[in-house]
Amino acid sequence: MKKGFVFILLCIILVVFTAGSFAEVYPTKSLTLVVPYGAGGTTDLVGRQFGAALSKILGVSVVIENQPGASGYIGCQAVLDSAKDGSIALFAADSLGTQRVMGISELSYDDFTPIIAVANDPKVIVVSKDSPYNTIEDLLAAIKAEPNRIQMSYTGPGGSGHVQALIMSQFGYSPALTAYASGAECIVAVMSGQVVFTNSNHSTVSTYIESGDLKLLAVCANERMPQYPNTPALVEHMPGSEELLEIPYTPLSFLVANDVPSNVKELLRNAALEAVKDEAFNDYMDKNRIEKLYEKYVTIDEIKKFYSEWESTVSWLLFDSGAAAFSPEQFNIPRIDQ
Template sequence: MGKKIWISTLAFSIALFAGCEAGGDEDAAADFPEGPVELIVPYDAGGGTDAVARALADATEEHLGESIGVVNTTGGGGAVGFTEGATAAPDGQTVTLVTVELVTLPHMGLADVSHEDFKAIGQMNFDPPAVTVPADAPYDTLEEFIDYAEENPGEIQMGNSGSGSIWHLAASAIEQETGVEFEHVPFDGAAPAVTSLLGGHIDAVPVSPAEVLPQVEGEELKTLAVMDEERAEVFPEVPTFEEEGFSGADGVGPWRGVVVPEDTPDEVASVLEEAFMAGAEEPEFQEFMEDNGLGMTITDGESFGQMMGESYDFYGELISDLGLE
């Protein structure tokens, strides 16, 4: 009898503890947020990611019921901000706007955190690389461009935003998919690479549609194809790589989304997910993205988390193949 009483008491205690723990999470969600929420941006104020963060914060505040303050925490190509976001208190009061560098930097030994240190809230953006060349280039289609590169190995100078950057990885993915060889020319960002392309100093760039949109509209440059399964909204007449018969390079490119520390209670994360998803659907945010030529990709936390895992594996293999580990 004594043994049965002890087992029953133990079972009751475990159930009571579990109930209190679950109740604690529910209480945390009920009380959340407790004051303004901080949104860490791992890059400088005034840049593209910062602008997206501020537009998203403005659109989300009314749905969250609290103000969202953007804090720029820079350094290490994003690693400093990622680390601060991952090590913040897991109470939902600190969220981080992460970019594709979260899954590339770890493979190059440039960051001690990755997507596994976070719980995904949602994705708001993806920009496929747009292979762009001078308007008077001797090729008008992706096929002609690839044929020229095959016939002239290493002759096409492909600008990027630095070794190991997303645009360098995009160009390298094209090489792997097609078997061609480029001369990779690094710049301190995509903007100077585009400027060099306009000046005739390089032959092509694989940057986001937004970064070449004014020059393409001004007929100074022409975009041959975008590396995605669907055409870019700002370039509806430009075919995709898949349409041109090259599908292996799809999915390469920068993305942005919101995350919280890994141990944040699911109930709190759900409140944030609902608010940020609603904010991303607000007309003013979508208008901001459209006006700036940025691709809208709105996915929930589960889908975003899965995508980050797939990106981590993809870039790990690519970076290893390039010897950039």
């Protein structure tokens, strides 16, 4: 309570020395944080943890509002269409970097101002407890034997699951893709037998792995996870994929529309930097082995550079794989090595 009181006092002092009144530019009752995906996925789960920590610092309620649809477009556009007073913000995943090349919308990271890059939730490959596949070798062998027949759930075109499926295809493993509205629905599809497997974010499936409802076959990375020392990293079965598997495929960020007043952006930036120090938030991040992007990309310039490089790498990967509707060149997105 003391920390929250001190922070609110500092905020009031800040606003007094900037144009406009506190009541006009800041949500004195609550802050709505739009998650452009359904409940239960990694963006939703991490967003709720971050929102709870942010609420302690701001001293107001942070309300999570799920607005799924069109690979994240619906929720992102809703934030842009809302009042630009800082009362509505965005907690987004990766699809802002692929919307244009996938032909979903004209939106990109450039339409928003980053407040803080928050997290990257590692991807893992899971099957149901009743699946005949007990190892990643078994699953990969089946996919190779029957290309485009073994079904995998994912959250839509251009998303992290889609991109990783394309990487698998580059190495001779082409699953059949079935889209769902959220990561949670992707998991339900596996557990109910609608699909064979999914490459979920770890935080969304950790409890199901622990309970035995899902079997963990691989970590989509270059290294094994410490809590699963006997579970292979996907690179062990896809030699040469090291650079592709290094990419943070699910970068989660706290953003606002570009025309939100600068003093509000500064206030939210200061609050976010304090929020990520919260003990409960860090416990959640550590327990789920979620990468803390706010420690890797510290300044706003570093965050923007990361977005630019991520958009380039993934957009060209989608285009070169034949999955993108438009060439990245059409949007002046250079190749990362140019």
